Amino acid sequence: MWFFAASRLWSSSTVPDNLRLPQLDPHDYFSSSFLDRSAAYERFLRIDFVLSAVALLVVLGLYARHGARFTRESAAGRVGTGMLLGMLGFAFVWLSQLPFSVAGLWWERRHGISRQGYVESVVGSFVGLGGQFLFICAAIGIVMALAGVMRRRWWVAGVPIFVGLALLFAFVQPFLMTDLHSLRNAKVAADARALARKEGVPHVPVKVEKVRKQTTAPNAEAVGIGSSRRVILWDTLLDRRFDRREVRTIVAHELGHVQRNHVLKGIGWFALAILPTAFLIALATRRRGGMYRPEAVPVALFVLIAVQVATIPLQNIVSRHVEQEADWIALETTRDPAAARNAFRELAIASLNQPRPPAWAYALFETHPTIIQRIAIARAWEDRETGRSPG
Amino acid sequence: MAPRAVRLVIRDPDLHRSRLTSGFRLILAIPHFLWLAGWFSLAALVAIANWIATLITGSPSPMLHRFLAAYVRYAAHVVSYVTLAADPFPGFTGRAGSYPIDLEIEDPGRQNRWVTGFRLLLAVPAIILADLMMGFGTSASGGWGTQAGGLVATVALLSWFVIVARGEIPRGFRDALAYSIGYSAQVNGYAFLLTDRYPNSDPAVYEAANAYRSDPIRLTVDDDLRRSRLTTFFRGLLAIPHLVFATLWGLAVFFALIANWFVTLFRGRPADGLARFLTRYVRYTTHVWAYTLLIANPFPGFTGLPGSYPVDVEVEAPVQQNRWVTGFRILLAIPALLIQSALNTLAFVAGVFIWFYALARGSAPQGLRNLGVYALRYNAQTNGYLFLLTERYPYTGPSAGWQLSLEAPADLPA
Numbered sequence A: 001m002w003f004f005a006a007s008r009l010w011s012s013s014t015v016p017d018n019l020r021l022p023q024l025d026p027h028d029y030f031s032s033s034f035l036d037r038s039a040a041y042e043r044f045l046r047i048d049f050v051l052s053a054v055a056l057l058v059v060l061g062l063y064a065r066h067g068a069r070f071t072r073e074s075a076a077g078r079v080g081t082g083m084l085l086g087m088l089g090f091a092f093v094w095l096s097q098l099p100f101s102v103a104g105l106w107w108e109r110r111h112g113i114s115r116q117g118y119v120e121s122v123v124g125s126f127v128g129l130g131g132q133f134l135f136i137c138a139a140i141g142i143v144m145a146l147a148g149v150m151r152r153r154w155w156v157a158g159v160p161i162f163v164g165l166a167l168l169f170a171f172v173q174p175f176l177m178t179d180l181h182s183l184r185n186a187k188v189a190a191d192a193r194a195l196a197r198k199e200g201v202p203h204v205p206v207k208v209e210k211v212r213k214q215t216t217a218p219n220a221e222a223v224g225i226g227s228s229r230r231v232i233l234w235d236t237l238l239d240r241r242f243d244r245r246e247v248r249t250i251v252a253h254e255l256g257h258v259q260r261n262h263v264l265k266g267i268g269w270f271a272l273a274i275l276p277t278a279f280l281i282a283l284a285t286r287r288r289g290g291m292y293r294p295e296a297v298p299v300a301l302f303v304l305i306a307v308q309v310a311t312i313p314l315q316n317i318v319s320r321h322v323e324q325e326a327d328w329i330a331l332e333t334t335r336d337p338a339a340a341r342n343a344f345r346e347l348a349i350a351s352l353n354q355p356r357p358p359a360w361a362y363a364l365f366e367t368h369p370t371i372i373q374r375i376a377i378a379r380a381w382e383d384r385e386t387g388r389s390p391g
Numbered sequence B: 001m002a003p004r005a006v007r008l009v010i011r012d013p014d015l016h017r018s019r020l021t022s023g024f025r026l027i028l029a030i031p032h033f034l035w036l037a038g039w040f041s042l043a044a045l046v047a048i049a050n051w052i053a054t055l056i057t058g059s060p061s062p063m064l065h066r067f068l069a070a071y072v073r074y075a076a077h078v079v080s081y082v083t084l085a086a087d088p089f090p091g092f093t094g095r096a097g098s099y100p101i102d103l104e105i106e107d108p109g110r111q112n113r114w115v116t117g118f119r120l121l122l123a124v125p126a127i128i129l130a131d132l133m134m135g136f137g138t139s140a141s142g143g144w145g146t147q148a149g150g151l152v153a154t155v156a157l158l159s160w161f162v163i164v165a166r167g168e169i170p171r172g173f174r175d176a177l178a179y180s181i182g183y184s185a186q187v188n189g190y191a192f193l194l195t196d197r198y199p200n201s202d203p204a205v206y207e208a209a210n211a212y213r214s215d216p217i218r219l220t221v222d223d224d225l226r227r228s229r230l231t232t233f234f235r236g237l238l239a240i241p242h243l244v245f246a247t248l249w250g251l252a253v254f255f256a257l258i259a260n261w262f263v264t265l266f267r268g269r270p271a272d273g274l275a276r277f278l279t280r281y282v283r284y285t286t287h288v289w290a291y292t293l294l295i296a297n298p299f300p301g302f303t304g305l306p307g308s309y310p311v312d313v314e315v316e317a318p319v320q321q322n323r324w325v326t327g328f329r330i331l332l333a334i335p336a337l338l339i340q341s342a343l344n345t346l347a348f349v350a351g352v353f354i355w356f357y358a359l360a361r362g363s364a365p366q367g368l369r370n371l372g373v374y375a376l377r378y379n380a381q382t383n384g385y386l387f388l389l390t391e392r393y394p395y396t397g398p399s400a401g402w403q404l405s406l407e408a409p410a411d412l413p414a
Helices: A002-011 A033-075 A078-110 A118-176 A186-198 A242-259 A260-285 A294-310 A311-332 A337-351 A360-366 A371-386 B017-022 B028-058 B062-082 B113-117 B119-134 B151-166 B171-191 B229-233 B240-267 B272-290 B324-326 B334-361 B366-386
Strands: A180-182 A205-209 A220-223 A229-233 B006-009 B102-106 B215-222 B311-315
Touching: A002 A260, A033 A078, A033 A294, A033 A360, A033 B229, A078 A294, A078 B062, A078 B311, A078 B334, A118 A220, A118 A260, A118 A294, A118 B240, A186 A205, A186 A229, A186 A242, A186 A311, A220 A242, A220 A260, A220 B334, A229 A242, A242 A260, A242 A311, A242 A337, A242 B171, A242 B366, A260 A294, A260 A311, A311 A337, A311 A360, A311 A371, A337 A371, A360 B334, B006 B171, B028 B062, B028 B113, B062 B102, B062 B171, B102 B171, B119 B151, B119 B171, B119 B334, B151 B171, B240 B272, B240 B324, B272 B311, B272 B366, B311 B366, B334 B366
Parallel strands: A205 A229
Antiparallel strands: A180 A205, A220 A229, B006 B102, B215 B311
16 A cells, blocks of 8 residues: 555656656866866865764764653643653754754855855744744644543544644644745846746746845755745845756746645655654654653654655665656746756756766755756756757 | 842831822932942042952952942942932931941951952853843943843833822832842942852842732742753754744633633633633743743653642642723733733843853852743733633732742741
């Protein structure tokens, strides 16, 4: 049943079956100095990430072992104490990640990618921790309340509830985003409307998010489900580094996500992932009395994060699959492979993205097809249209 | 606990006030304002000389000490007169024993040279707290900041209306003023090197300003002052779920309050079920603020159950209430809400100071903790009054008394 659902989800996102990507040489599209610079830039960030993941697992492992002692800091009942332990777990996570995030910020600032100040970044992440505390309290409240009624089978009822909450969050998320405004460039706005009509999602608005003060990196995303669906372009996309045709490609790509309901499908994947994860948590916490007991919360946190870290390559495979579909839809809509190639090239240059990363980095870090793969997709589309053989 | 070098004394407990001189108090005080300003200018220079002398010899010069002690005492007399804490027109000399609200100041003794060297820097938190207490910039060294809604400014303003109407100041008002004046005098004494003992904000140690009372809404404190550094560091964030929950619960309380108002108005006493619900909320918010402001250490529960938290609220069962007082309850509560706001500001600042202290030492200073308790007790009483749990008006004075660190008198009524 699980495999059947996973296979249906996987096959619901497609690019043509017989598509063969041409082998491209990054040197044909990027200068050697850029390739060296982007490789060095990404290498540091990858090492930083790996070290931070190791620190994360070590800290949460220690917390799983010793965290139960913090029950003495609580005068609340079992659920309230569980919430406290959950929040403290996240607090440890924040503390353990702080040096790595500061190091990453330093590196990004050094390369002109980030414009955030150190204090702003640390304070911002500290304040953001408050939101995470609320989230973890709600999650633990639900799980421990269910465990109070269903004991070890809490996960049977817990999974549909969390999926429901994920749906709710996906729906309200666009309304929680601040610093959004409508497209002010009349030509880009007209292009966005035309593309939305062409892709069959005419009522999906395209908004602009102000991020220029924080970063120089360009980006865009599709958010929301149902009537809350919208496309968000970072204002760094509209600062004239990308021409009108390139912006059209990126808007078409995001509208492709909307057309193919990728956010909803993402929740489908979440549902498939949370089921075994919840079961695993229920299993791992048995020795601590199950999720009925607050002492089990640190163990549950460790299992949750460990599963997340361990399945990063799988998550990336799924993510790359849907991104490739969105690229393909963008090409079908704009019918402008040259603009797509240029857009991907500019994205790489603006974000110092290594066009062809090493295989291990590809598996661990790349949520999108590599830049060179994306250029190859554009080339393959062009070849199909013109009837040329790939090469 | 070390005895305080600058002690508040209430020599005349009489609460009667002349309506005439109270009505024109600010105008009558003008000569004192001028004299105080001139004296302060001189005192600031003398304090510098005293600082140098104390650094060199290890104790203040007796002559300079006398001069500065007289200034600190005179400032307390003037503030007492202006804020209506005392009635008679004060003298201009700051002579000991010459005024109903007075200070006892110890003779000069040896002082730690490090504490002397960094005195002004060390005094900054106390000066901030004193200024917030006073509210109009009359505290340490003549005022370092101005803020309109301080405890003294608020209570003095309300006292003016009461005195003009009744010719008497309520005991709670007088004691709140006396406590603040006493603390401010300690800050002055510390800043002017009369002593190297840090000002103590604990309301319980101002015996002269403490009343032993048994109110229908009271606070109990069973806190060992230990604070977890980890939960202290993240305290503001850890409290967020509680603040969200309290807000949601508050929505239900709003409707329960309206229902309770109608019930109490027609029946003459609150409905038991509604009173229990509202009492739970009062207790819960007290737990939450005690946690948030580091007045207590453990993470509170979400239920507001009695006896579930080290800083707890006891509420007596509802009794018959005067219908007039019930009918106009919201209007009558306005002065209490103003005082509550001033006390909450103090508690918040005290919480910030406790945060730094607790991170460094792993414990909370008793003085700041008890200042927070004072504010929480007043909060609980104000909310209880507003929610019609009692018709007893919140007591403004620091009645911390036996609940904290002072022994109750043997003849205290049960």
